[in-house]
Amino acid sequence: MNFSRCMLVAVALVFATIQESSGLRCWQQNCKECPDDQINGPGTDVMCELRNLVAKTWLGGSQLPYNSSILVESLEFQCVKLIASDPRIVGDSTDVIRGCVLKSRAKQLCKDLKNIELEKRKTNSVCKICDKDMCNGAMRQGVTSIFLIFLRIFAKFLFH
Structure with missing residues (x-):
C-alpha cells in the first residue's frame, strides 16, 4: 500500500471515530x-456511544430497530432520565432509567x-432529555424526599 492510500485510510478512521463520539457523558442506570x-x-x-444506548428492552419491551442502520448524520447523543412509579404501592416500586440516547430518537424513546x-x-412517570455532560443525574436528596413523602400521602388518600 502506498503512502497516499495509508493516509486516506487513517483520515477515514479518524473521521469515523469523531462522528461516532460526541464526547457527551451521561449517568447510566437501569x-x-x-x-x-x-x-x-x-x-x-x-x-455516549452506539453500544451503550438506552433501549426499551431495559423495561421488558421489544427491541427497537434503531441500532442496526443508523446514518452518520444522526450520531448526536443526548442524556435521558426516566423515573416511573405506581402511586398505589408504597416503597420499592420505582423504575429509574438513565443513559444515552440518539438525539434523533430521544422523544420517541421517552414515549x-x-x-x-x-x-x-x-x-407517575417523568422522562427528561438533556444535552449537557452528566445532566441526567439524581435530583437533590431534599427535593426527592419531599416528592416521595407527598406521593405516599397522595396514594394513601387516593386508594384507602
Missing part, C-alpha cells in the same frame, strides 16, 4: 423496582418507555 435508597443512586459515568410503564400501571 434499576427496576428500585429500593428507595437507590432512586438517587449515582449509576455509572459513561461516554415508548412511558407507554411500557403505563402498561405496568406505573402512572
Whole structure:
C-alpha cells in the first residue's frame, strides 16, 4: 500500500471515530423496582456511544430497530432520565432509567418507555432529555424526599 492510500485510510478512521463520539457523558442506570435508597443512586459515568444506548428492552419491551442502520448524520447523543412509579404501592416500586440516547430518537424513546410503564400501571412517570455532560443525574436528596413523602400521602388518600 502506498503512502497516499495509508493516509486516506487513517483520515477515514479518524473521521469515523469523531462522528461516532460526541464526547457527551451521561449517568447510566437501569434499576427496576428500585429500593428507595437507590432512586438517587449515582449509576455509572459513561461516554455516549452506539453500544451503550438506552433501549426499551431495559423495561421488558421489544427491541427497537434503531441500532442496526443508523446514518452518520444522526450520531448526536443526548442524556435521558426516566423515573416511573405506581402511586398505589408504597416503597420499592420505582423504575429509574438513565443513559444515552440518539438525539434523533430521544422523544420517541421517552414515549415508548412511558407507554411500557403505563402498561405496568406505573402512572407517575417523568422522562427528561438533556444535552449537557452528566445532566441526567439524581435530583437533590431534599427535593426527592419531599416528592416521595407527598406521593405516599397522595396514594394513601387516593386508594384507602
